[in-house]
Amino acid sequence: MAPEIRRSLVQHSRLRQDPHSVLRRLLERVPPGTRLDEPTKELEQRIADLLGKPAALFFPSGTMAQQTALRVHAERTGRRTFAAHPQCHLAVWEEEGYNAVHGLRHRMVGDHNGLITLDDLAEVREPIAALLLELPQRDIGGLLPTWEDLVAQTKWARDGGAAAHMDGARLWEAQTYYERPFAEIADLFDTVYVSLYKGLEGTRGAVLAGDQETIDTASVWRRRLGGATPDAWPPAVTALMGLDEVLPRMAEFRDHARAIAAAINADGYARTQPEVPQTPLFHIHLPAPKDAVAAAAKRILEETGIELPQRPKASSDLTRCSIELTVGVVSLDFTPQEVAELIRQLR
Numbered sequence: 050m051a052p053e054i055r056r057s058l059v060q061h062s063r064l065r066q067d068p069h070s071v072l073r074r075l076l077e078r079v080p081p082g083t084r085l086d087e088p089t090k091e092l093e094q095r096i097a098d099l100l101g102k103p104a105a106l107f108f109p110s111g112t113m114a115q116q117t118a119l120r121v122h123a124e125r126t127g128r129r130t131f132a133a134h135p136q137c138h139l140a141v142w143e144e145e146g147y148n149a150v151h152g153l154r155h156r157m158v159g160d161h162n163g164l165i166t167l168d169d170l171a172e173v174r175e176p177i178a179a180l181l182l183e184l185p186q187r188d189i190g191g192l193l194p195t196w197e198d199l200v201a202q203t204k205w206a207r208d209g210g211a212a213a214h215m216d217g218a219r220l221w222e223a224q225t226y227y228e229r230p231f232a233e234i235a236d237l238f239d240t241v242y243v244s245l246y247k248g249l250e251g252t253r254g255a256v257l258a259g260d261q262e263t264i265d266t267a268s269v270w271r272r273r274l275g276g277a278t279p280d281a282w283p284p285a286v287t288a289l290m291g292l293d294e295v296l297p298r299m300a301e302f303r304d305h306a307r308a309i310a311a312a313i314n315a316d317g318y319a320r321t322q323p324e325v326p327q328t329p330l331f332h333i334h335l336p337a338p339k340d341a342v343a344a345a346a347k348r349i350l351e352e353t354g355i356e357l358p359q360r361p362k363a364s365s366d367l368t369r370c371s372i373e374l375t376v377g378v379v380s381l382d383f384t385p386q387e388v389a390e391l392i393r394q395l396r
């Protein structure tokens with residue numbers, strides 16, 4: 050039997066892992082007489098307004114939303130290639146769905162372990178359908194380009210007749226870094242995908258926002274892919290709860306992430322990437338091999354009921370590895386010192 054988790058440093062919220070509590074909260078939020086499609090429509094409108102886009106569409110997953118966005122941009126431009134970071138979610142986590150399902154090609158841009166630069170983009174010498182920027186770039190520690198870089202790179206894409214698409218799975222978290230309204234950030238992009246179950250701590254789902262024509266075409270692809278679910282009210286309602294209750298707390302999560310990172314770096318056993326987190330998500334690089342860290346995390350869970358990230362990633366130096374931490378509601382009750390002491394045991 051899996052050990053009982055008493056406390057967790059692993060996102061996401063307890064709520065979404067506990068169907069009984071979700072149902073209780075849904076009852077409070079869904080008054081009698083609510084129509085089947087009402088919460089989804091409300092959510093789409095609210096996110097369109099927040100991002101300053103004419104239209105927005107619910108998707109069962111970010112994977113489907115982004116494949117759809119790229120497909121629509123490819124059809125519109127007559128180009129099959131999109132440019133994106135080598136470690137973008139589509140390249141690492143989606144079994145090449147963009148290619149297997151849509152026949153698209155990924156032109157990798159930028160250093161495997163660094164952010165994309167304008168010089169990297171200048172090396173792209175073929176017409177592309179879209180430039181996809183992941184904000185923040187999760188697999189390199191949640192790094193974000195400067196505002197100036199973001200403006201220049203999205204302009205580069207648009208000047209070349211390509212769409213600028215944002216993988217904004219964690220745009221909610223990234224916004225605290227830019228300290229600009231969501232709509233100002235989204236305005237740099239033709240299409241924006243946001244997640245409903247990461248920072249917002251909903252149960253599942255995604256929303257794609259853009260101009261009306263793009264979103265209308267995306268809705269056709271959503272149907273073709275089997276994702277047309279106008280009655281997706283349970284994830285829509287939990288996302289609405291997230292917009293009300295969790296979104297305003299992003300700066301608090303980021304500040305706690307910074308305090309935790311400072312304690313880990315001061316302790317000296319491990320090192321955070323980046324040194325000062327830009328978002329509530331950051332990485333911890335450990336001077337121990339992946340298998341030893343995984344075994345230690347398992348042991349800590351069994352002995353204390355505290356869940357640390359269970360799947361470390363090996364570094365190119367195999368005597369080292371890294372783990373990812375995201376600070377959200379569940380991790381706020383860990384003091385920075387306590388986390389540093391737990392991390393020290395990962396060896």
Ligand SMILES: Cc1ncc(COP(=O)(O)O)c(C=O)c1O
Nearest residue numbers: 110111112113138187216218255
């Ligand atoms: C950066 C990023 N993009 C896209 C996705 C895909 O989202 P979904 O799990 O809803 O398919 C994820 C999920 O972890 C992600 O981290």
